[in-house]
Amino acid sequence: MQVLLIGAVALAASCQTTPPVQEMSDARQAIAVAREAGAEERAAIHLRAAETYLESAEQQLSARKYAEARYDAKQAKMKALDALRASESLPPAPREKSL
Template sequence: MPTRSRHRPLFRHLLIAVYVTLLVTGCATMAPVQEMSDARQALRAAEEVGAPVRASETYERSRSLLEQAESSLSAGEFQAARRQAREARALAIEARIRAAE
């Protein structure tokens, strides 16, 4: 019996390591649906205050990044798509703020 209880902590650590690995891998391979939606909404909000005219450079960079994110998403490059969508959202928010000033 002593050998059995000695292996229990090792088994528990191994199980935790496998769980964490699956969790991290799963998150990395999930499509960035929310990030893409957030970027699209931010672009629409920027359009509503005239960003395509009043903050055209920032707005266009945002739109271009969203297009790149869509291409990355289609190619299954979820991490790149997630990063590009987040950057597109940030630029769209910046364009909205500039256009509203």
């Protein structure tokens, strides 16, 4: 029984020791899509939160804190998707009329 428990713990630990490459990529892509949808103007707070989480994930990745980097990358993706939804649900910002 102890051997199984040790094996399970080792397996769980090994899953978290790999860099979160896919999660980082997903977050970057979600932020790019939100920007393209106009989130910088229509959902700036959500977009900035996504960028902040991504910056944190990059720092954690550099420090080889992969579990923390994975968490922050997932949060960045979620915030970017929030920005995307918010920017798509709001009408475009009114433009000033030129004289």
